[in-house]
Amino acid sequence: MRAAVYRKFGGPEVVRVEEMPKPVPKAGEVLIRVAASTVSAGDHRMRAKDLPRGLGFLAAAVVGVFAPRKRVLGMDFAGTVEAVGEGVTTFKPGDEIVGLTGNAFGGHAEYVVLPETAAMIAKPAGMSFEDAVALVFGGHTVAECVRQCPIKPGDEVLVNGASGAVGVAAVQAAKAAGAVVTAVTSAGNAELARSLGADHVIDYAREDFVSAGKLYDVIFECVGNAPFGRADKALKPGGALLLVIVDLMGMLSAGGQSRRSGKRVIPISFKPKAEDVRFEFDLAAKGEMWSVIDRTYTLDEIVEAHRYVDTGRKRGAVVLRIG
Numbered sequence: 001m002r003a004a005v006y007r008k009f010g011g012p013e014v015v016r017v018e019e020m021p022k023p024v025p026k027a028g029e030v031l032i033r034v035a036a037s038t039v040s041a042g043d044h045r046m047r048a049k050d051l052p053r054g055l056g057f058l059a060a061a062v063v064g065v066f067a068p069r070k071r072v073l074g075m076d077f078a079g080t081v082e083a084v085g086e087g088v089t090t091f092k093p094g095d096e097i098v099g100l101t102g103n104a105f106g107g108h109a110e111y112v113v114l115p116e117t118a119a120m121i122a123k124p125a126g127m128s129f130e131d132a133v134a135l136v137f138g139g140h141t142v143a144e145c146v147r148q149c150p151i152k153p154g155d156e157v158l159v160n161g162a163s164g165a166v167g168v169a170a171v172q173a174a175k176a177a178g179a180v181v182t183a184v185t186s187a188g189n190a191e192l193a194r195s196l197g198a199d200h201v202i203d204y205a206r207e208d209f210v211s212a213g214k215l216y217d218v219i220f221e222c223v224g225n226a227p228f229g230r231a232d233k234a235l236k237p238g239g240a241l242l243l244v245i246v247d248l249m250g251m252l253s254a255g256g257q258s259r260r261s262g263k264r265v266i267p268i269s270f271k272p273k274a275e276d277v278r279f280e281f282d283l284a285a286k287g288e289m290w291s292v293i294d295r296t297y298t299l300d301e302i303v304e305a306h307r308y309v310d311t312g313r314k315r316g317a318v319v320l321r322i323g
């Protein structure tokens, strides 16, 4: 099979399309013919070894120390079940499914093998593979956020980084829950945020939401420039800061900050679950969430796809068409 492989950490050019042996499903495993994946912020972090401060040591088992531990990136996929191992009952050949490879990675290849119990569900029949896969990375992250901090109708919710993969899903999910949503974006992405349901948009180049004087019940921090030390000022008493991006110090201090302030400081960790994949597809079925695809690349264009994601400016998802 063909796969996008990287053997050393570095820039986009370390990734190359190579031939690899096609995997064979063992008992309890599912072989998936991948139609589409995305190149995500997670792939960028793995490839460039660009991890939040202090997390390199903790993440070494997944990322690798001197060389990458996972040769094929890709944290999500949409595709068709090609074969199943002994004992598999949930899926059968021909099923169209969508889900997360998660920390196993491997989505940037023509085939991937996952345990039957992996975070994957049936793809809605009327949805393309590209649209389906574009919902997963951001959507499941937001599912984890709202499990930790359910959003109530009327809540004032701010999404910092509202035009990224996580941000677009956060705006849509908060709006679906009945919140009043403020999106923080660049001026060029204001219209996108409004189209997703944001009631207010703050252009981060003109205004710092932290010192604007308005208070929020929930802040999704998806950028990395609003740790509790800053965001505290913009939180109502009892409010919650969801740290989608957080460094080691932020993780370790969250408990103490919560106790001292009476607010909730919640580091979000990556825990792929099928129910979290279902979350975004349930919202999509109700018309309350839809995919935002910035660009689509083929597997042969993988270096250009990484180069674009590296700009840090993508809107929603960058899709990799494989099948």
Ligand SMILES: NC(=O)c1ccc[n+]([C@@H]2O[C@H](COP(=O)([O-])OP(=O)(O)OC[C@H]3O[C@@H](n4cnc5c(N)ncnc54)[C@H](OP(=O)(O)O)[C@@H]3O)[C@@H](O)[C@H]2O)c1
Residues within 6 Å of the ligand: 040, 041, 042, 045, 137, 141, 160, 161, 162, 163, 164, 165, 166, 167, 184, 185, 186, 187, 188, 189, 204, 222, 223, 224, 225, 243, 244, 245, 268, 269, 270, 271, 312, 313, 314, 315, 316
């Ligand atoms: N904890 C977890 O489990 C988890 C899961 C997923 C992602 N993450 C992390 O969460 C972060 C966000 O992920 P993502 O997939 O949403 O990233 P992404 O799609 O790469 O985000 C790109 C977006 O960020 C916006 N942006 C850049 N600087 C900004 C600023 N100063 N203020 C507001 N928006 C800004 C850009 O908009 P403009 O062009 O308008 O600036 C762009 O649309 C990443 O660091 C990722 O590694 C963590």
